[in-house]
Amino acid sequence: MNSTSSLVRFAGISLAMCPACIDYPDSSERVNDTVVYTFYDSATDFGAHRTFAISDDVTIFRADESGNVSREPLDPGSASTLVAQVTQQMESRGFVRVSREATPSLGLSLSVLSGEVTGYYYSYWSNYWGYYGSYYYVPYVYKYDYQTGTLAIEATDLQRADARRPAAPEGDAGPSVAAQLQIAWGSLIYGVASDTSAQNVQRAVEGIDRAFAQSPYLQAGSGAP
Amino acid sequence: MTKRSSTTVFLALIALALTLASTLRVRAQTVAPDGYHDHEGLHEVRDLERASVFGGYEIGLGSRDLHDFIGDPSFKGFELGGLYPVARGLHVGLYMNSRLFEEARGTTTIALSNGALSGDFYRYARFWSTGAAARYYFLRPDHFVRPYIGVRLGVSFMTATTLLADREYYETPVGFTVAPEVGFAFRVLPLLSVSLAARYDFSTLDARQIDNASYAAFHFGLIVNLPD
16 A cells, blocks of 8 residues: 555544534523523621512513613513522522511512623613612622523622611701622523413523522521511 | 443443454454464464554543533544554553543522622643653553553643633643543454543643642553564
8 A cells, every 4th residue: 555645644533523513502602501600698698688679570671783771561460480490499488478568687589690791791771770769789790791581589688787877967868878799699590582372481480490509508598577 | 411321332442352353353354464473273373563553542530620610521532653663562652642521510600709690611621741651561462452551751731711702811831741541452354453442631731720630541542563
C-alpha cells in the first residue's frame, strides 16, 4: 500500500473524529428548558419570619423592541394557579398567609417579564410598587439575556422595611413617608412563555417548585404568627 | 452513553480489528513481501526495523477527578505520530493526540454566592498533548503479531468548560503528561499493521474541580512502515 495514501486516510479519519471541532450549545439553546435562578439577602434571618402576604394579581411587564415597557394583568385563571403554587410552597415551609392588613413580615409578589429583551432586570418593576404605597425598593439588578417569559417572584422583608422607616415629621401620620424595602428572597424563572397556555402555566408551576427546592434556607421560624 | 454501551463498542471494535487482521493475514502470507524470503527449511528472514508513522482513533475513560467532572466516556479522540528505530525493537519519535470529553447532564443545580441556579448543564474537557514517544516492540518485525510497550512524555493543554444557562466557565491549564502504553501490532500487509493498545495518560493538569486530569485511552489504529 502506498504510504502517502495511508496518511491521507489517517488524516481523514482523524478529522472526522476531530475533538477540536467542538460546537458549544449557545446560550439560547441552553435556556430552551426552564432555567431557575434564586437569590437571597444574606442578612435576612428567615427564622425570624412567620407570616406572609401575597398579591392575588400577577402583572405582565411587556417590553417592545425600543425598550418601552407596558404592563397588563395576567389572566385571573393563570394568576391564581401561580399564586396558589407559591402559597402552597410557602405554607409547606411553615409560613402562614395573612392579609395585607395583618402586618405580615414578608410580602410576596409575582410578575411576568415578557419580550425580546436583553438587558437587566430591575426589581422596581415589581407590582409592589404602589401596592404598598409607602415603600420603595432598593434597586437591585440582575443581568439576563433570555428572550421570552420570565416569572419573577420576590419576597420582601417588611419587618426590616418598617424598622428603616424614617421618623415621621411631627403631625404627619406617616404613610406618606417612604421606607426602604429589602428583598429577602427572590427567584427568576426563565423559559416561561408570556402567553397563558396551559403548558406554559404548567412550566411556571414546575419552575416555582424548583425555585423553592433549591432554597432550603427558606423556612419559617417557630414563633407565633 | 453509558459505560456498558461504551464497553460494548470497544469490544466490537476489537472483534472487528481481529477479523480484519486475520483476513488480511492470509493475503500477507500468500503474497511474499519484498525483503521477507521464507525459504523452505532456511528461514532467511531479514530483520528490518523500519521508521513508521502511526495514527488512530481512541476512546477515553476519565479517571478520578476527571471522571467526577465528566462521567461519560470520550468517543472523540485521535493520535498521530512517527517513530524511528534506534535499536533492535526500540523506536523513538514524536506524537500528538487530542481528545474531547463531553457531557450533557440535563437539569442541574449549582450553588452561587447568594443563591442557586438550575438548568441544562453541559461540561467539556478538551485535551491536546504533544511530545516524545518511545516504543519497544517484542518479537521480530516479520511476526504477524508484535506486542509492544511504550511511554509518552509531553506537554499537555486542557480546556475545561462548564455551561449552565447563560453562565460560562472556562479554564485552560497547561501541564505535563506521562503516558505508559501496552499494545499489539498486527501485520496485515508488508508495510501496514493494525494496532490495538491501551494507554494511561497521567497529566499534571489542574483545574478548579480537577487535580491531575488523567484518563485511560483505548487505541485502534494503523502503523505504516516507511519503505527503504
